[in-house]
Amino acid sequence: MAKRYLLVSRSFHPGNSPRANRTTELAKELCRQGHLVTVLTPRHPEQEALARQYGMTMVDLAQESWPEIPTSFRGKQNLVLRAVRRALLLAFDYPSIQLLWRTAKALESLPRHDVLISIAAPHPVHWGVARAHRRGRLPADVWLADCGDPYMGAENDSFPVMPYFRFPEKSFCRRADAIVVPVEGARVAYYPEFRDKIHVIPQGFRIADYAHLKAISPRSDGVVRFAYAGLFIPGRRDPSGFLQHLVERKGAFEFHVFTKSPELVAPFAKRDPRIILRGVLPRPQVMEALASMDFVVNFENVGARQTPSKLIDYWLCGRPILNVHGNKLGVKVIEQFLSGQYDEALQIERPEQYDISNVVREFDRLADDALACGLRR
Numbered sequence: 001m002a003k004r005y006l007l008v009s010r011s012f013h014p015g016n017s018p019r020a021n022r023t024t025e026l027a028k029e030l031c032r033q034g035h036l037v038t039v040l041t042p043r044h045p046e047q048e049a050l051a052r053q054y055g056m057t058m059v060d061l062a063q064e065s066w067p068e069i070p071t072s073f074r075g076k077q078n079l080v081l082r083a084v085r086r087a088l089l090l091a092f093d094y095p096s097i098q099l100l101w102r103t104a105k106a107l108e109s110l111p112r113h114d115v116l117i118s119i120a121a122p123h124p125v126h127w128g129v130a131r132a133h134r135r136g137r138l139p140a141d142v143w144l145a146d147c148g149d150p151y152m153g154a155e156n157d158s159f160p161v162m163p164y165f166r167f168p169e170k171s172f173c174r175r176a177d178a179i180v181v182p183v184e185g186a187r188v189a190y191y192p193e194f195r196d197k198i199h200v201i202p203q204g205f206r207i208a209d210y211a212h213l214k215a216i217s218p219r220s221d222g223v224v225r226f227a228y229a230g231l232f233i234p235g236r237r238d239p240s241g242f243l244q245h246l247v248e249r250k251g252a253f254e255f256h257v258f259t260k261s262p263e264l265v266a267p268f269a270k271r272d273p274r275i276i277l278r279g280v281l282p283r284p285q286v287m288e289a290l291a292s293m294d295f296v297v298n299f300e301n302v303g304a305r306q307t308p309s310k311l312i313d314y315w316l317c318g319r320p321i322l323n324v325h326g327n328k329l330g331v332k333v334i335e336q337f338l339s340g341q342y343d344e345a346l347q348i349e350r351p352e353q354y355d356i357s358n359v360v361r362e363f364d365r366l367a368d369d370a371l372a373c374g375l376r377r
Contacts, residue, residue: 103128153189
């Protein structure tokens with residue numbers, strides 16, 4: 001049965017992030033499956049064509065107006081500015097905390113929907129929906145809170161979250177009808193009293209849109225080419241050991257790194273031209289670049305609560321996946337990959353679960369169950 005869905009997210013097309021992809025793919029597939037979709041997100045001119053194509057309604061959440069604190073001054077990294085920026089982030093979740101009030105206020109003026117899906121990070125999006133709920137102004141019968149990464153129970157942040165943020169965390173968990181996480185391991189990252197609300201629905205894409213990538217072949221010129229796309233986290237998703245091994249070995253290779261956090265890679269790239277730092281590309285371009293490699297590299301997170309969403313991107317590209325286990329550098333497996341042997345490649349289980357049509361059916365089933373259980377407000 002067709003429903004009226006309201007998606008609330010800080011990130012949407014043409015954004016190039018896991019949360020932007022999550023929101024955009026959900027909105028498009030909900031429309032394909034016959035639902036009426038409204039998206040509350042900061043407006044961008046490129047959204048208009050997409051909205052017309054799929055028949056969705058866009059509502060402007062407005063961009064955050066509080067400025068980010070820079071980390072450099074006159075082109076040089078400034079330790080004082082970095083410290084101020086980190087302190088504001090830890091103490092107040094600045095500048096994302098502004099989304100708490102913006103989201104709550106925006107929801108007050110919207111018409112009634114059947115289902116609201118809020119998408120985080122940043123988590124103040126959830127906190128803003130909880131505020132509207134607490135004030136009796138939630139414009140939906142069912143609220144599903146989708147969490148890409150946990151907040152209080154995160155394992156891969158450089159600094160721990162301040163303990164007083166448990167109050168907004170518990171507030172949104174208490175009020176949401178269901179909490180959606182991408183992997184089963186994330187369940188333990190949430191407070192025990194809310195774990196029975198948690199449902200696992202992975203990241204999703206329209207697999208048919210990427211079929212052409214399978215036809216892209218690596219070059220056969222004696223140079224082994226491999227790549228990584230994504231962020232790095234010092235001491236957690238850290239490539240240092242892997243890079244040190246690469247610069248010490250002989251042979252022709254190119255390691256292409258597509259990242260917004262080049263600090264851990266730059267010193268090695270300066271020493272060795274075979275390590276190539278590249279900026280972040282639009283999703284279609286980076287996917288084609290990855291598909292042209294001999295293999296791709298995944299650096300594991302610490303623990304099982306957060307699984308890199310790039311793994312489904314890697315699978316869509318059709319290239320073997322070298323999985324690097326943090327400080328446990330598997331030199332034997334690395335050398336096998338560099339010699340063209342992929343017997344130890346990481347396998348993606350049940351890839352059909354990542355097809356967006358199946359993902360949306362899971363969300364819709366969850367909404368049906370919530371409505372059937374008398375949760376209609």
